[in-house]
Amino acid sequence: MSATIVWRALLISLLLTPCLAAQTNNASAATATTTCTLDDGRQVYVRYDPVPNNKEKISNGKPWSPGGVPMTLFTEAQLTLNNSLIPIGAYTLYPIPARGNWTLVVNKNVTPGAAYDEKQDVARGPMESAQVDQPSESLEVAFAHVGPRCSLRIYMGKTASFADFTAK
16 A cells, blocks of 8 residues: 555545534534545545525625534645645635625634634635526535636525635
8 A cells, every 4th residue: 555545544534533523513414525636636625514504694794604514625735725825634614705706714723613713714815706697595615626726616596606726
């Protein structure tokens, strides 16, 4: 067995531990995962709740945790978002909705049930936003892989927002 495979398996198990603990606390929560595989085989994952609570209010200017649980980013590669370096590891993602353009926040606190703490932000970047013709009933998150970039795409209602992570 090569050292790369062993390292990758160890890294993935370490990265998934906080998420598995969060799922244990909220067994009824459905999760979905989207993956971006870079040219060299390293991967970037985002885990999220695709069915936010219908009563959940998305407030402009406030960090959003779909379904009350922040999205989780796992990365096997160093990334940049808006010129900020994101080391290999696990992070939480908070989109911040706003009229016109959203902001994406990468936060290092992955403790299940922890409240958002701006002091733990690793990176912030603007998201391009557009209106779509067909509104989405549930949250849809996807990656588009373009060269060294993983473009994160978030669709909710009639809004589509995009942010690029670039691999180092």
